[in-house]
Amino acid sequence: MDTRDGFDERLRKARERQGLDRGTSRQGALPGAAAIGFRAGVEVVSALIVGVGIGWLLDRWLGTFPWLFLVFFLIGGAAGVLNVYRLFNPRTRPGAPPDAGAEAGSKDGSRTGGGRGQDD
Amino acid sequence: MAAEGKTIDALSQFELAPALGPIGASVNFTQSNLFMLIAAGLILALMHYGMRPAAVVPGRLQALAETFHEFARNLVVEQVGPEGRRFFPFVFTLFMFILFGNMLGLLPFAFTFTSHIAVTFTLAMIVFVLITVVAVSLHGKKFLGYFFPEGAPIWLAPIIIPVEIVSYLSRPVSLSIRLFANMVAGHVMLKVFATFVVLLGGLGAVGPFIAVLPLAVNVALVGFEVLVAFLQAYVFAILTCIYLHDAVHLH
Numbered sequence: 001m002d003t004r005d006g007f008d009e010r011l012r013k014a015r016e017r018q019g020l021d022r023g024t025s026r027q028g029a030l031p032g033a034a035a036i037g038f039r040a041g042v043e044v045v046s047a048l049i050v051g052v053g054i055g056w057l058l059d060r061w062l063g064t065f066p067w068l069f070l071v072f073f074l075i076g077g078a079a080g081v082l083n084v085y086r087l088f089n090p091r092t093r094p095g096a097p098p099d100a101g102a103e104a105g106s107k108d109g110s111r112t113g114g115g116r117g118q119d120d
Numbered sequence: 121m122a123a124e125g126k127t128i129d130a131l132s133q134f135e136l137a138p139a140l141g142p143i144g145a146s147v148n149f150t151q152s153n154l155f156m157l158i159a160a161g162l163i164l165a166l167m168h169y170g171m172r173p174a175a176v177v178p179g180r181l182q183a184l185a186e187t188f189h190e191f192a193r194n195l196v197v198e199q200v201g202p203e204g205r206r207f208f209p210f211v212f213t214l215f216m217f218i219l220f221g222n223m224l225g226l227l228p229f230a231f232t233f234t235s236h237i238a239v240t241f242t243l244a245m246i247v248f249v250l251i252t253v254v255a256v257s258l259h260g261k262k263f264l265g266y267f268f269p270e271g272a273p274i275w276l277a278p279i280i281i282p283v284e285i286v287s288y289l290s291r292p293v294s295l296s297i298r299l300f301a302n303m304v305a306g307h308v309m310l311k312v313f314a315t316f317v318v319l320l321g322g323l324g325a326v327g328p329f330i331a332v333l334p335l336a337v338n339v340a341l342v343g344f345e346v347l348v349a350f351l352q353a354y355v356f357a358i359l360t361c362i363y364l365h366d367a368v369h370l371h
Contacts, residue, residue: 039298046293051286072286078279079286083294086287 040087044080051076130311134235134304152233159220159233188216192357199361200368207364210250214243215357222303222349226342234352235303237296244292247360251291255367266370295359302352306345313338 055072059065138145139154170185178186192212196204218234225232233239255263267284268277316334321327 042294042298042301043290046297047286047290049293050290054286054289072282075282075286076290078283079290082283082287083290 036087040084043083043087044077047080047083048073048076051079128312128315130308130315133307133311134232151231152236152239155221155224155231155233156217156239159217159224162224163216163220188212192216195354195357196361196364199358200365204361204364204368207361211357211360211364214247214360215353218243218299218356219350219353222353223346225303225307226345226349232303232307234299235307237300240296240300241292243299243356244296247295247363248292251363251367254364255370258368259370262370266366291363295356299352299356302348306341306348310338310341310345313341 051072051074052069055069055076058068058072062068136150136152138149139151140149143149144154166181166185166188170181173179173182175182189212192215193205193208195215196208196211200207221232221234221239224230225235255266267281267288269280272280313334317331317338320331320334323330
């Protein structure tokens with residue numbers, strides 16, 4: 001295995017010379033950013049759909065057309081912002097069970113610990 | 121179908137048509153239902169024939185079945201906690217059904233049933249009803265406290281409570297839109313570039329050479345769509361687990 005001595009170092013230098021590392025890191029960052037942007041957009045849009053839907057239905061029921069629609073449009077927008085906020089800061093609560101507090105990490109899956117020790 | 125009349129017809133692939141001849145037509149059995157049955161059958165076949173040898177050193181099919189099983193179990197246990205293991209069958213079924221639906225849709229002549237909002241919203245509503253029932257049955261009246269965080273000033277309640285309720289109700293909507301939009305966007309892109317190949321290919325002598333470009337894009341897109349198909353099934357399952365965690369621990 002002496003041919004591998006210094007191989008990683010030479011590969012790193014060669015990649016640096018060719019500017020490959022920067023390219024790969026940019027490519028690696030792009031889908032992540034796009035995915036996060038897409039998720040945030042979906043959260044806002046779906047909260048707006050629910051808010052507008054509730055407002056429109058209440059208006060049709062009570063016959064107060066634009067007003068509840070407008071109110072729930074704003075509420076839907078606020079809920080959308082809240083959803084996006086929760087996307088990055090999952091909520092924790094003082095009264096939560098102790099194991100849940102340790103588990104509450106990032107919302108998109110980097111939550112570790114907790115029940116892991118329970119595997120057979 | 122792609123290049124009829126020299127136009128790009130990217131959406132007709134999502135149209136429902138009766139399957140199984142006159143019998144299917146009379147009961148509105150569409151190709152979407154057919155592919156749901158195929159997906160369910162394939163999952164059952166994989167689990168049955170994969171696990172039948174039950175060898176200590178697994179063969180190929182058994183390794184595949186065990187990988188899926190372990191993947192979903194780790195997902196549930198890590199996200200919900202050890203007490204969430206009773207939800208494993210639910211999450212596993214959901215994950216496999218969506219994964220097979222997405223993957224089957226990538227095969228030629230196949231129909232992607234997860235590209236219909238009716239299907240994804242139904243799946244999301246099943247999740248939504250389950251998390252609500254679990255939260256209410258485990259916590260009873262304390263579930264209502266979910267909509268008003270402790271320690272918030274009481275005069276903010278008229279603002280916070282509707283916002284929290286709308287935020288909670290938007291969960292199934294965002295869950296279903298995410299899956300549906302990803303599937304539709306991917307298949308529309310595939311169809312558009314495939315149409316480019318056909319249209320450019322008929323462009324005289326240079327046509328076939330230019331048509332190689334959209335063909336190359338399509339090859340890359342198919343690979344990307346395989347990734348998206350898996351990723352969206354994973355995202356659906358992990359969000360289900362996160363919601364279940366919220367329902368079980370209520371915070």
